[in-house]
Amino acid sequence: MLSQKSLKHLNKIEQKKFRQAQGEFIVEGVKGVKEAMLAQANVVLLVIEKTKDSEPDFLDLINLATKNDILIEYCNEKEAKKLKTTETFPGILAVIKQPKVILNDFDGTIICLDGVKDPGNLGTIIRTADWFGVKSILLSEDCVDLYNPKAVRSTMGSIFHLNILESTNVVQDLTKLQKNGYVLNGMVMNGDKLDKVNKKNMNIYVFGSESHGIRPEVEKMLDNKYTILGCPSAGYPRPELGSKAGQAESLNVAVACGILLSKI
Amino acid sequence: MLSQKSLKHLNKIEQKKFRQAQGEFIVEGVKGVKEAMLAQANVVLLVIEKTKDSEPDFLDLINLATKNDILIEYCNEKEAKKLKTTETFPGILAVIKQPKVILNDFDGTIICLDGVKDPGNLGTIIRTADWFGVKSILLSEDCVDLYNPKAVRSTMGSIFHLNILESTNVVQDLTKLQKNGYVLNGMVMNGDKLDKVNKKNMNIYVFGSESHGIRPEVEKMLDNKYTILGCPSAGYPRPELGSKAGQAESLNVAVACGILLSKI
Incomplete structure (x- = not known):
């Protein structure tokens, strides 16, 4: 039929x-x-x-x-x-x-993903943002396609509640937002303790890919750098990881995003 | 060759x-x-x-x-x-x-997963526990196989840092742990605000499957029930979700576990 x-x-x-x-x-x-x-x-x-x-x-x-x-x-x-x-x-x-989203639709806290390639992680981040009331997500040009079927499925319907912009030039878009008064915060491996975030700002939080982190051209634009601390006493000594981690080398990007959003 | x-x-x-x-x-x-x-x-x-x-x-x-x-x-x-x-x-x-793990190997905070079926979520939870220094994970008899290749891959090597017990009777194992002084905390949809967790206790945190939650036979054993609050002002009115959520209906179980671990 x-x-x-x-x-x-x-x-x-x-x-x-x-x-x-x-x-x-x-x-x-x-x-x-x-x-x-x-x-x-x-x-x-x-x-x-x-x-x-x-x-x-x-x-x-x-x-x-x-x-x-x-x-x-x-x-x-x-x-x-x-x-x-x-x-x-x-x-x-x-x-x-596909809805047409423009930068001017953005409002409140913004999550920016720089080169996140895993569709499941992208979808989970959208779902988590929705849970915590974040309305605006900016995707760099090298992120996985927002409309990848796995990504859509992982959002569990939250894809319809947010303004999500697939940028064609994320550096340019972030520059515009900074000019409009946004503060650019990046999640990195060796930044300040997350608790120091100034919640009164108009904040953008940037997460990089799990394998390569935030790209240098985006990193140099950052106003603040933050890290989610692990448990330093947990690991056998692993000097290559510094003192901020447990034994795991990093957190999954969707988990890191969830922790950030639960704190702000 | x-x-x-x-x-x-x-x-x-x-x-x-x-x-x-x-x-x-x-x-x-x-x-x-x-x-x-x-x-x-x-x-x-x-x-x-x-x-x-x-x-x-x-x-x-x-x-x-x-x-x-x-x-x-x-x-x-x-x-x-x-x-x-x-x-x-x-x-x-x-x-x-496969290492032989017994209940007596457990030490400190314990994560218990009740019927978590997705290998990626299981692996990510193990990786997150490792980051935050949690050493002990108890898996109910109906969880996905710990040694599922996707689960192993998602742990990013953290599977080798923890004691993870695949229980054959999780109700029995939890009963034993409670008798030994452990407090049983469950993550549910309508519990107390997470901030109330008593960190001085010897704590077990139970997470259920995303589709069915914690099974009734485990839920009735719980000493405390907690919820990770979303943003109530985020959603258009959705009375069926109560006042605790944004527009998303729930959090991914690995994200929820990460948020819990970042708070304790």
Whole structure:
């Protein structure tokens, strides 16, 4: 029942190149689709597995879609298997227009990710920011694609609650924000103790990639550098790590971001 | 050059059943193998890609292995491709005997995971515990296998620094620990504010699975219940979430664990 054209279109959006050209992305599952509709994202198509259309969760979404004039296509089990989804097809997905975000949309505390490559980490950071009420995320040009299916899934629907800008020149964007009064704080391995953060500022917090940290061109712009201290007494002596760490060499970037946000 | 027997053995250990029967597991990559040897884990075999054996990192490990009488087998590129590793073979792996951990090895703060199924989350929690100097982790019988290759990789070598017990009966183990004076704290959705934790106690912190939380049989044993508060003003009104959350419904379990550990 799903048209060949739709099937082809859906499977193409799984590829970054086509996703960007088309300006669309996919969210899978009841939870993600529901969050998209509640947040009034621009849903252009719903695909629903016919055998599930009488389940209460699905019925709610079908009603909501009908009320909002959203196109619904139904598929059978065989067609569902042809969909290239991140895991087994959860019975529902939505095709959504990528929102156009500009720097002026930003408000309050800003998280900036510089070269974060892991889609799961990106998604988890978005979800955590949402939990702590942070509304603005700036992604450097070499971050993983925001609309990577794994990243979208890891946000658990929070992708629809924030303004997230995929920068084409993060140094330029950060310079503009600094000029507008923002203070640029970087999370590094050898900075000040995190507790010293001045919460009254308009703050940007920059996190680098786990393997390379913050790039030098961004690091030299920083107003402050902070570190999340581990437990120095935990490790056998590891002079190469300095005195700030336990035995682990670093924290996962999503965990570090969560700790920062819980403190501010 | 890699014997057929070794290749078969290695690929079998990738399966949980065989891994358990054999009491062995695999760690991949320079970082993981180095941590294993520094922590004096019981390494029974090193497999190294011949073309890389003159790189400095590899030479260090070969010297260390030779000094410790560890068997080394070399493989060529073609054989490397036959190895079922988590990603592209990074040129080195070690086969390691699973350590025998008992409850009496536990010391200080204990993290208990009840039904955590995602190997990446498990690995990240181990890495975070290591950073903050927590030495003891108790896994319920329905957690993901500790030696799952993805979990091992996500620990970034920290798996070798902690005592981690895969319980066969977590209710029984927690009962024993409570009798020995431990206080049982659970992380739940509607508990007290986290700041109230009594850090002077001998504390166990229990985290449940993301989808089902802490199981009822464990929850009824808890002495205290805590919640990590989000930002109540962040969301549009969502009465179903109560007043404790931003718009996100929950935190990722590894992020929640990191926030807890940063506070205690």
